[in-house]
Amino acid sequence: MKTIKCENYFCVYFCEGMCRLEQLDLSITGACCSCIYVDIDEAYLNRQREKLLSSLRFYE
Numbered sequence: 691m692k693t694i695k696c697e698n699y700f701c702v703y704f705c706e707g708m709c710r711l712e713q714l715d716l717s718i719t720g721a722c723c724s725c726i727y728v729d730i731d732e733a734y735l736n737r738q739r740e741k742l743l744s745s746l747r748f749y750e
Contacts (some may be wrong), residue, residue: 700727 694709703710703724714724 696722698722698725700730702728724732 694711694714695707696704696709697707698704701722703714703726709722711724712721717723727741
């Protein structure tokens with residue numbers, strides 16, 4: 691049963707606010723040591739940044 695909450699949308703183990711792992715390792719600061727980040731294409735990431743920045747400028 692998944693009972694470990696997770697807020698890292700970029701981790702491969704993230705699923706609907708929970709961690710898919712049954713157990714994980716935490717650093718002394720409480721950061722997850724089991725996290726594996728999803729690789730996001732840089733071109734896609736840049737497009738998304740520009741899109742978000744454009745929408746934020748709308749409110750200026």
